[in-house]
Amino acid sequence: MCPLYPLQYILMYLILLWPLWLFTCVLAYELPKLSVQYEFENITVEMDKAKEVNFQINNLKENSISSINILSKDPDILKVERQIVFDDANYDMNYLNSSFNATGVWLGKTEVFIQAINQKNEKINITKTLPATVIRKDRVIDHIFTGSVITLVSILYINFGCALDWSYLKETIKKPIGPVIGFFGQFLIMPVLSFVLGRSLFPDSPALQLGMFFTGVSPAGGASNIWTYILGGNINLSIAMTTISTFAAFGMMPLWIFTLGRVIFNSSDSLKVPYMKIGQFAFALVVPLAIGYLIQKYAPNFCKIMVRILKPLASFLLLFIIIFAVVTNTYLFDLFSWRMVVAGLGLPWLGYLLGMVSAIILKQNAKDVLAISIETGIQNTGIAIFLLRITLQQPEADLTTVVPVAVAVMTPFPLMLLFFVKKCRARYNQKKTVLHIMENGRDLEDKQHVETLTANQ
Template structure:
């Protein structure tokens, strides 16, 4: 006798009914989908604050549908676009089709979709009895002259800064870094291992349903160290030589590591939305950054005087570049501050702060000198947000190129805050110690000498 008797009979019936259940589900899902034809399968050229009319034709309408049911156009994300009228009125055409139309208004940048829904007039919850396949809607910003100026100026300035990097490239320091690579290796591990993973994790945690913001944060996390890191390292008493070497090493490594991260972990983000992986543009941008670097190195070899001049302006020019790109991006995309939610603020302060902590802990674990710990921590946390904005603007289509810019702008605005607080604390502490030393010295000089005893 079967050990499962009489349960085996029930199991046999369930197994036999599974195919029938699957077919019934497929038929039910097809029945719920409504055969609706739109005049356009997708709206890709809808600009902000503009309107576009969409025609609709249906062949599955009855008089009962017209009398007892209502047909509405539903927008998946009402913040991106809106429709009017909300309830559609259909008229019968000579060919037997029922036709109507609605107007789509672009309210803000982004991606959304619109579908038709038929529901009972008396249903307060307005559940869809039938629904059409959605049409995709892409709302863009109308191109302006200032956008072209911004894009071209960023390309020119980034090219100049990389020519400067080539002029300042110290081959001997790189050789020493290769011979004694502890500091640069710690910086590379912190910068190109922890930061990409941290930016990916923060994006998944804070923006699970927003591919554009996750992408912007991820591109910020895989960018090399910023030139401002050298200035902060010097201001906070860190090892400036190590900082400059780590910046150079991370910049050189970024040519290979940025495409590597985009084509590996980045694909998980690209698959989660309407933006495809821009393979050719990523590679073009990487090569495009190598060329000015090579030009700078040629200038260093064959034109020492010009190279020395460019090296002198490297640090202030790097800081100016970051300030210019962030301010210009903020001005040209000021409307994007609508996206500055608490999640954006947390991401903007969280990524550099976690970077500082990752570099600090790794440097302490490997028993580095205090000034090296400071340099490594700062190099890990300060991202070259100008490079991130450049890559996003150059590689992505609109409106993704505009929306993704919010993340690096937020990071650029928040990155200096912990360092500024630390600098103020050090200055206050130094001023306090100096004051104490002065008081002790004054007290020492004001003490009257002891008179010799007569006895």
């Protein structure tokens, strides 16, 4: 029997606990950590603008801090460069009240952090960071562009109302082969196609996938009517298809967003289908057409003038939209990559091909094939941009609009090529006719015809 019994057990426990006690003592004497308090919980800065932020750092003296650096985690989004060096005059300070300027460089989100350097030249990163968001300034030119397009499109649709064959529109509704093809392509194939393209091209960016998907579910817009008219397609069928697809969008857009769109969204709580915007678009489409109809019925002479200026006005509107859109959204072109180009090309061009093949299989005439192809391929990128802006917060709302902008930029290229080919072909046929008449050496009327054709060239 041990003479210390039962004290030996107590001594054994004390010996075992000795290292733990020493470790606890070390922790008890650990230096107080650096801490920072920012003036704001987070900051929002406009591009090319600076924002001043006040802050306070504590426990400087205990940690022997010699300098402080304020930095941005992503200088390409937010620029922050500030260094504070402690000299003999302020070395005894245990806290610091100061400020720094954060300058917005590009759209996006990042964080500001503070890095302290002690006398041993060791870097100490303060854990607490300041979230920062860089957005684009709301400019007057954006509102001017929107207002100008709305005004010009309204005038153009009055002209369409003057030129529209209303009896043909009634027949189209009775035998809606073209509109059915357009509906199938616009609201069944294009949403699935846009979803697949978005998932394939932007697997790591749900926001860009959403931009692609919203572009695919948007109904066809007025640009399809303009291009159909310029290229010599069936304008009556084109307007009928646009009108039907616009009203069908009330049911089809929510259907797609709340079904296939759920794969992109984590939840449906943030989904906002712009019923009011679609209703305004439909109203803005129907009312000018009705005005044109009234002009056609009650002012036939004025109607002839409106029809005569239709083609030049349509051409001017297309150029205006393309040029002005590029000028007002030049910042988006910095986001263009080969994936963005493929997305912009793939959606409308596959839509053209789909519409054309479907119309040919169903034995439509050439003008109807052209109208159906254009109507299927062209998306209303304005509605897509609006959907993105009301669904996402900034700067994601601006960043994701690069997808519909890419689609809008790439959409006209095959149509412009077709227009150029048609013009060259018409000019060639005209010259061929002139040479044929000259070679046959006909009478004076033929010679006068030759002179007229030559003058027209």
